[in-house]
Amino acid sequence: MPAGNLKDVAAVCGVGHTAYGRKMNRSQIDLAGEAIRNALDDAGLGRDDLDGLVVSFGTPIGADADTLAYALGLKLRAYNQTWAHGRFTASSIQWAAMMVSAGLANVVACMASISFSGFRKPMMGGSGDAEGAREAGGGHGEDPVFGMTSPGAGAALVARKYFDRFGATSEQLAAVAVAFRKHASMNPNAVMQTPISVEDHQNSRFVCEPLHLLDYCLINDGAACVLVTTQERARDMAKRPVCISGMQGLPAGREEFIWTYPGFGTSQQTAFDYVPGPQPVYGMADVSPKDLDALFTYDAFSILAWTALERFGFCGQGEAAAFTQDGRIELSGELPMNTNGGLMSEGHIMGWNHQVEIVRQLRGECGERQIPNAQLIQWANAYGDSLIYRAG
Amino acid sequence: MAEYTKPLPAISTLNQPYWDGLKQRQMVLPYCEACDKVWYPPAPFCPDCWSRDFRWQAVSGRGVVNSWVVFHQAYFSSFKDDIPYAVAEVELEEGPRLLTNLVEVANEDIAVGMPVEVVFDDVTDEVTLAKFRPRKG
Structure with a gap:
């Protein structure tokens, strides 16, 4: 056990969000303010109880942490912010867990406000994406010189390689989109609630081939917030605590490519047969993958569900295509995934909407889409970071 | 020009x-x-x-296609007339992988593992890009 083991030390005491929708044309500060107030209401807390903030996605798509403190009149002792990528959800929660454990803050709001309709020049690809044109390339394999742009193009590169290396097909990938939409059909706050079929997926246009439109997440507006405090404090608040039992950081280096696991052979990764070693998140939480009631993952693109499953050893390398068939990842299946509908069907709130859903599942608040007696849920991503939440 | x-x-x-x-x-x-x-x-x-x-x-300037995609959406107006255009990730014989465009090959004929070689495209007076074309393996 590492010194200062934080298993179950921190807990989520409140969650809040706005309506999610396309082209809401609402101010980013307005969206964020509503999500924060809803989370505080959920926890039975007031403005003066909130003294920490971690924002995972600010300018240009969402409101920045310093803006929120100033405009909303927050009284923060500590705050932090990542730069504008969706990959930092777990990192933000991990920072918050460390902040409350170290006494830097008592209650930390972790969140993003998202307003894709709030700015004119798209930054997810094309000339508005300054980061894609940086020296040594963009974070998802962008190289605009050759027209290689947008996060989805890097995922398409992984999908093609996956299909070729493991003999999988786009029809098999459709199962991910179909499952998440089925979940969204039971979620009144989901942006897309109409069920889809494999045929609908196959008939949807290509954006970056081999990925179809229905392999992509939504582009929408909204905000979601998760309040982190110590488990000890959470016990005195309005709702049953959801403990943060396990944590695993976000890895980086030449053997990593954002949308897949080491050994896959994309970008400068060495190509080899991947066998997942011990994942620290399970050791810290003292559980095994078999104990989980559900798995949530950052599904900006359908293929990320496959690479996440293989990375964490839910199935062997190249087996996720078969693993995700026949309803296995649906609500009634062996391993329900993204019961909110995910980024692909509930909405793209940078994974914060998934954290809200995980907490509600563990509190038994999900109505029609409730997993019976859910006790243990993991957030685990293709890019290797993770959290394990436990009903307190 | x-x-x-x-x-x-x-x-x-x-x-x-x-x-x-x-x-x-x-x-x-x-x-x-x-x-x-x-x-x-x-x-x-x-x-x-x-x-x-x-x-x-x-x-060597020689390699194989490691993976490839085809853009059906024009993110850059300057690429609009090229739609649908392919972007390939080429693995050089020496190991590094480069993103590039392929020339002298139709999109439907591209395949993972296809042997390719570099061609030099002088796009401006100052800049020459490395693109790749099929070669006999």
């Missing part, structure tokens, strides 16, 4: 030799004298063994 409107590379003090090489119709990459590896993108020391003992060395 019509004005070139597509994005141009971010040329820096670090990667200048790569772009100078292409302009002279030669692909050069950093080669580590200490561990015998060629790498990309350029870095101030070998990313494998951290030796500063490296030089720019000509590479």
